[in-house]
Amino acid sequence: QVQLQxxxxxxxxxxxxxxxxxTVSGDSISSGAYYWSWIRQPAGKGLEWIGRVLGSGxxxxxxxxxxxATMSIDTSKNQFxxxxxxxxxxxxxxxxxxxxxxxxxxxxxxxPWGQGTLVTVSS
Amino acid sequence: DIVMTQSPDxxxxxxxxxxxINCKSSQSxxxxxDSKNYLAWYQQKxxxxxxxxxxxxxxxxxxxxxxxxxxxxxxxxTLTISSLQAEDVAVYYCQQYYTTLSxxxxxxxxxx
Numbered sequence: 001q002v003q004l005q006x007x008x009x010x011x012x013x014x015x016x017x018x019x020x021x022x023t024v025s026g027d028s029i030s031s032g033a034y035y036w037s038w039i040r041q042p043a044g045k046g047l048e049w050i051g052r053v054l055g056s057g058x059x060x061x062x063x064x065x066x067x068x069a070t071m072s073i074d075t076s077k078n079q080f081x082x083x084x085x086x087x088x089x090x091x092x093x094x095x096x097x098x099x100x101x102x103x104x105x106x107x108x109x110x111x112p113w114g115q116g117t118l119v120t121v122s123s
Numbered sequence: 124d125i126v127m128t129q130s131p132d133x134x135x136x137x138x139x140x141x142x143x144i145n146c147k148s149s150q151s152x153x154x155x156x157d158s159k160n161y162l163a164w165y166q167q168k169x170x171x172x173x174x175x176x177x178x179x180x181x182x183x184x185x186x187x188x189x190x191x192x193x194x195x196x197x198x199x200x201t202l203t204i205s206s207l208q209a210e211d212v213a214v215y216y217c218q219q220y221y222t223t224l225s226x227x228x229x230x231x232x233x234x235x
Contacts, residue, residue, distance in 0.1 A: 047173065047216060049224040062223060063124075096172055108220040109163040111184065113172035 002026040004097050004114035011120050012091075018084040018119055022097030023077070030055040030075040035100035035107035038071065038082045040093040041116070048093075052100055052107045053080050060107075092121045125149050125219050129227035135235040142204040144230045146217035151197045154221065161221035164193055164202045167229075168213045176215075177202070209234060 008020035022036070029036055038050040051061035053071040061069045070083040084091060094116040100107035126149040136142040152161040160180035165173035175184050177193040180200055190205045204211055212234060217227040 046228045047218070047226040049226075098172075101178075103220075106220070107224070108161070109175055109178045109218065110165075110173075111175035113174075116172050 002099060002112055004099065004112060006095060006097050006114045006117040008095075008117060008119075010118055011122060012087050013123050014088055014121055015086055018082070018087050018091065018095075018121075020082045020095055020097075020117065020119070021079050022081070022114060023079050024099075025078070027099070028055075028075075029073060029078050029080060032056065033102075035102050036073065036080045037098050037100045037107055037110060038069075039096045039098055039110065039113075040091075041096065042090075042093040050082065050084075050095075087121050089121050092119060094118050125152065125222055125225055127217055127219055127225055127227035129215075129217060129230045131230060132228070133231040133233065135233045136204075136207045137235045138209065139206050140235075142207050142211070142232055144202040144215050144217075144232070146195075146200040146202070146227050148198045148200075148219055148221075152219045152221035153197045160196050160200070161219055162193075162195075162200055163218045163220065164191075165216045165218065166211075166213045167216065173216060204232070207232070207234070 003025045005023045012018045032055045035052040037052040053059045059071045068085045073080045096116045098110035098113040128147045130145045162180040164177040167173040181193040192203045214229045214231045
């Protein structure tokens with residue numbers, strides 16, 4: 001079955017760039033059938049969609065993060081990545097990667113999700 | 124942006140009893156072009172990622188027990204667990220995908 005696994009530093013200093021990678025197994029991210037997404041969850045809080053990337057490399061971001069988020073895809077490794085610049089304490093969260101189902105050229109719902117990775121922002 | 128508001132924040136239900144979770148959107152997520160409600164429900168157990176239960180407001184995912192049911196239209200939606208089981212203890216989230224994706228704040232379901 002499809003599995004996703006996040007990886008990356010668990011600690012990032014304020015003002016620096018957060019970098020995470022999601023490795024996908026059981027599905028080809030270049031197939032174009034799904035939209036590959038990042039979602040985050042601050043401790044004790046709800047979920048926030050960050051953005052999505054297609055197998056073609058096309059991206060779309062939440063408007064509130066658009067200026068700081070960059071997503072990319074590496075089809076040779078079946079991975080996609082997130083970079084979030086100029087992080088602050090407000091960016092501390094569990095970051096999930098997920099496979100998104102598309103309808104009408106937009107990502108809609110997510111299944112499955114990775115286990116998540118905790119990112120702390122501290123000097 | 125569409126704001127999703129869930130109620131209650133938490134509820135405690137006896138085993139075998141019904142649990143009802145509400146989700147209200149700040150604007151309609153019913154599409155006039157295809158008559159679909161652009162709403163999903165997720166279950167998140169402690170220490171686990173969210174799991175998709177329902178999309179299109181009432182379409183259950185494969186493998187999801189039929190005690191989970193979604194209903195509603197427009198701005199008001201409900202997730203019902205018809206007979207609560209111990210393994211249903213979790214936080215439940217609604218999510219709209221009509222416009223820029225957004226999630227509700229979650230409802231924690233516990234055993235009474």
